[in-house]
Amino acid sequence: MEHLAMHISNGIINGPVAAIFAVIALAAMALCVQRGRQHLDDRLAPMAGLVAAFIFAVQMINFPIFTAGVSGHLLGGALAALLVGPWVGALCVAVVLTVQALVFGDGGVAMLGLNITNLAIIGTAAAYLLIVGLLRVLPRTPAGLAVTAFVSALVSVVAAALGFVLQYQLGGAVYLGDNIAGLAGTIAVTHLLIGVGEGLITAMTVLTVAKTRPDLVYALRARGPVASSPVPAVGGAR
């Protein structure tokens, strides 16, 4: 087990492109802090801490996919968006990536902006757009929530992976020429399979939280008074 990297390592994308994405990531995270703050109250703040810690834990658990010799692991963008919303959710994933790069040698520090762009920004944004759309059309049942979680998680993984393909096209270490299509194909197929795992984990986790504490699921809170009626403001109202 000498090499257990899950994220983009140093040397894979050139310095200038990595620097550009570092600036993009930093600007996006600043926006997330500004927008996310409005939702962060005494209840969401510790929940968001838990979501980050949970994503860190589950990312460690690589699961086999149907292709021999390749594994996948949770990325977490959809889970974070469902539980704590897109702004705070993106920050949760970014904190995980930062801890992994600074403390666990996973993902180059110079590559952090690339990794944050793919997993925290693209992954969370793609998931959230789907979550909003699907929750609007699907029935307000556990099954509707499960389908929303599964589909948004699956698509977000493929979207995040294609973010890497774009970055590689812009500044990949080895010029692949026409082979970039081959890389894109490989990445898309494996991440479609990884997305199935991501979808199952995300749906299972969100359903569990929704069953025990529906008020702690951001996506359900945003659905208005019908969905959040089981949790009337009694006693604890300030």
Added chain:
Amino acid sequence: MRKRTWGFIASGLLVSLLLAGVVSSFASADPDGLESALREGCTVDAAGTVTGGDCPAQREAEHEIGGPLADYGVSGITDDALATGLSGVVGVLLTFALAGGGFWLVRRRAGQQTTQDGDAAQPTSTAGVG
């Protein structure tokens, strides 16, 4: 309400610690989707080291920091399961402390008016107040 939330957080943290501390050593050791795609075109030996051919993974450079917990191990501990579990536990606690602490510091305090646009008021008004 407040107490129940902290109870939920504590149980979630316990689950995370078990996942990172125990279940993690049963994880697949195969390279993930990204890493395996970058190795396409290369031959890899049983230990997972690139031995020949031509692929992007050959350009992988040293990490800037590394550190005692690099690659989710603990330097000095040779037992893989123990090292992975320990570094996982440290990672979960560290991530929770940094994320939770950071979010707690920037949170909107009770009764504080939002200075931003109107949509800020919506999620809190429709939800049960904790």
